[in-house]
Amino acid sequence: MDKHVLLIEDEPNIIEAIRFILSREGWKVSAHADGTTALDVIRQARPHLVILDVMLPGQSGFDILQALRSEPGLETLPVLMLTAKGQGRDRDLADRYGASHFMTKPFSNAEMLQEVRHLLGQGA
Amino acid sequence: MPRNALTGTRIRERRVLIGLRQADLARAAGISPSYLNLIEHNRRRVGAPHLKAIAQALGVDPAALTEGAEAALLQGLRAAAAAAQPPVLPEIDRIEEFAGRFPGWAALLATQHGRMAQLEQAVERLTDRMTHDPHLSASLHEVLSALTSVRSTAAILADTEDMEPVWRARFHRNLQADSERLAAGAEALVAYLDASAEEETGLAAPQEEVEEWLAAQDYHIAALERPGATVSEPPGGVLATASARALARDHLAQYARDARAMPLAPFRAAVEEEGPEPGRLAARFGVDVPAAFRRLASLPEVSAGLVICDGSGTLTFRKGVPGFPLPRFGAACPLWPLYQALSRPMVPIRALVEMAGRVPQRFLCYAFCQPAHPQGFEGPQVLQALMLVLPLPAGAVGPLQGVGVSCRICPRAECPARREPSLLAAG
Numbered sequence: 001m002d003k004h005v006l007l008i009e010d011e012p013n014i015i016e017a018i019r020f021i022l023s024r025e026g027w028k029v030s031a032h033a034d035g036t037t038a039l040d041v042i043r044q045a046r047p048h049l050v051i052l053d054v055m056l057p058g059q060s061g062f063d064i065l066q067a068l069r070s071e072p073g074l075e076t077l078p079v080l081m082l083t084a085k086g087q088g089r090d091r092d093l094a095d096r097y098g099a100s101h102f103m104t105k106p107f108s109n110a111e112m113l114q115e116v117r118h119l120l121g122q123g124a
Numbered sequence: 125m126p127r128n129a130l131t132g133t134r135i136r137e138r139r140v141l142i143g144l145r146q147a148d149l150a151r152a153a154g155i156s157p158s159y160l161n162l163i164e165h166n167r168r169r170v171g172a173p174h175l176k177a178i179a180q181a182l183g184v185d186p187a188a189l190t191e192g193a194e195a196a197l198l199q200g201l202r203a204a205a206a207a208a209q210p211p212v213l214p215e216i217d218r219i220e221e222f223a224g225r226f227p228g229w230a231a232l233l234a235t236q237h238g239r240m241a242q243l244e245q246a247v248e249r250l251t252d253r254m255t256h257d258p259h260l261s262a263s264l265h266e267v268l269s270a271l272t273s274v275r276s277t278a279a280i281l282a283d284t285e286d287m288e289p290v291w292r293a294r295f296h297r298n299l300q301a302d303s304e305r306l307a308a309g310a311e312a313l314v315a316y317l318d319a320s321a322e323e324e325t326g327l328a329a330p331q332e333e334v335e336e337w338l339a340a341q342d343y344h345i346a347a348l349e350r351p352g353a354t355v356s357e358p359p360g361g362v363l364a365t366a367s368a369r370a371l372a373r374d375h376l377a378q379y380a381r382d383a384r385a386m387p388l389a390p391f392r393a394a395v396e397e398e399g400p401e402p403g404r405l406a407a408r409f410g411v412d413v414p415a416a417f418r419r420l421a422s423l424p425e426v427s428a429g430l431v432i433c434d435g436s437g438t439l440t441f442r443k444g445v446p447g448f449p450l451p452r453f454g455a456a457c458p459l460w461p462l463y464q465a466l467s468r469p470m471v472p473i474r475a476l477v478e479m480a481g482r483v484p485q486r487f488l489c490y491a492f493c494q495p496a497h498p499q500g501f502e503g504p505q506v507l508q509a510l511m512l513v514l515p516l517p518a519g520a521v522g523p524l525q526g527v528g529v530s531c532r533i534c535p536r537a538e539c540p541a542r543r544e545p546s547l548l549a550a551g
Contacts, residue, residue, distance in 0.1 A: 013298040014276065016294070017277045021280060024284075084264070105268050106272035108279065109280065
């Protein structure tokens with residue numbers, strides 16, 4: 001079965017790049033740009049992995065992560081947090097709210113691929 | 125003349141006594157009128173050669189002008205002592221002996237303390253800026269976002285050999301757009317950091333720059349006193365930062381409004397008749413009370429100090445008078461009538477005060493607080509309180525309120541409003 005990756009990110013060109021590199025590996029990639037409706041989209045789509053940006057219009061990635069972790073059935077969903085601010089504070093918050101992994105922008109494509117593979121349980 | 129009057133004050137008093145104009149004394153002493161003005165307001169220390177020339181022009185012995193001039197130095201030393209941390213314990217009770225025996229070292233210590241306080245302020249401002257500046261944060265985010273896309277897209281183009289032309293073209297377009305965005309973002313960031321280097325490494329806070337500029341003209345802006353005068357741009361040379369120029373611009377605009385409502389000649393005549401009583405003057409000219417406060421402070425002959433604070437008690441305007449020092453940084457004395465006014469908006473307050481010091485000096489204060497609602501009924505109430513500090517008129521009677529400058533350097537041991545211990549020996 002194709003693994004489904006849901007990308008919550010508001011930069012169209014970043015979406016396009018990530019979609020390209022992940023699709024090429026055979027994964028199904030969908031994207032959503034709005035923070036306020038992200039949780040509904042995750043509930044409906046039931047992806048295998050969420051890539052979640054921190055700075056989103058409407059609602060921050062941290063809020064979405066918190067809501068997600070308190071929702072039955074979504075507590076263990078793998079979440080890869082993306083942030084343009086690599087400071088310790090964001091990393092700490094991501095840890096505390098239960099992100100599976102944390103990656104700073106600008107990331108390398110190889111790094112992204114490796115981490116997604118790892119989180120989808122496919123090893124390198 | 126009070127025993128502890130500062131040199132500048134003595135020069136001014138002597139000059140007025142013999143009916144010499146400031147410009148004439150400056151010419152006789154070979155210094156610029158604006159420099160003399162700073163000296164007379166105790167804003168500049170007068171050096172020995174200038175002092176000699178001034179004393180000669182005034183026909184007095186230089187010593188007559190400097191006797192007791194150590195008051196400012198002593199205040200500086202007390203402020204330095206107040207900031208000392210244990211186990212460093214300056215011998216505060218021997219502070220005058222120290223200043224007398226080692227005037228050079230004492231001056232150095234006081235000057236360095238002032239400099240240190242300025243630097244601490246500058247560091248605080250810069251830290252604030254780095255951690256809380258939304259513009260900086262947004263610019264960095266923009267640059268990092270564009271860079272993320274560029275890096276990822278460029279790697280795709282470099283690593284993918286069998287890419288369909290349609291995709292290749294699309295990624296090239298993205299790359300092009302993002303590199304434009306990156307360039308613009310980086311440019312904005314550099315411009316911003318450049319501007320803030322100019323703005324924020326200046327050690328004087330914008331408010332201090334404006335105060336120096338106003339003090340140099342004795343808070344009287346002659347150019348705005350002519351009928352039909354229009355507000356011109358504040359001078360860029362004296363006011364180095366954009367924030368200071370913005371403050372000065374607001375001040376000039378308000379000054380012009382006040383001068384229109386209370387033209388100089390009729391206002392002077394009214395002060396002559398009524399005395400410097402802001403309530404009656406406001407009623408006579410049909411203006412609000414704060415306007416009369418400001419207008420009185422713009423007349424050099426009234427010798428009025430003026431302090432203005434906002435609803436948090438922060439001083440937003442400071443025009444000092446000799447004998448009534450204003451704190452450079454931090455909060456002032458909670459017993460100032462200014463703060464009583466702040467807690468009782470629209471109630472006029474008149475109080476006789478005695479400023480603590482070696483030789484306590486007495487003043488007449490008027491204070492008033494006016495609420496404003498710039499955003500109408502729905503918006504917040506914005507408070508502004510003002511206090512006018514006038515020389516005590518002969519024969520003024522009433523209860524005397526003891527006040528100080530600021531708790532840490534105030535000698536009043538038994539003060540009910542004290543917020544922190546004084547580090548001064550009493551007296």
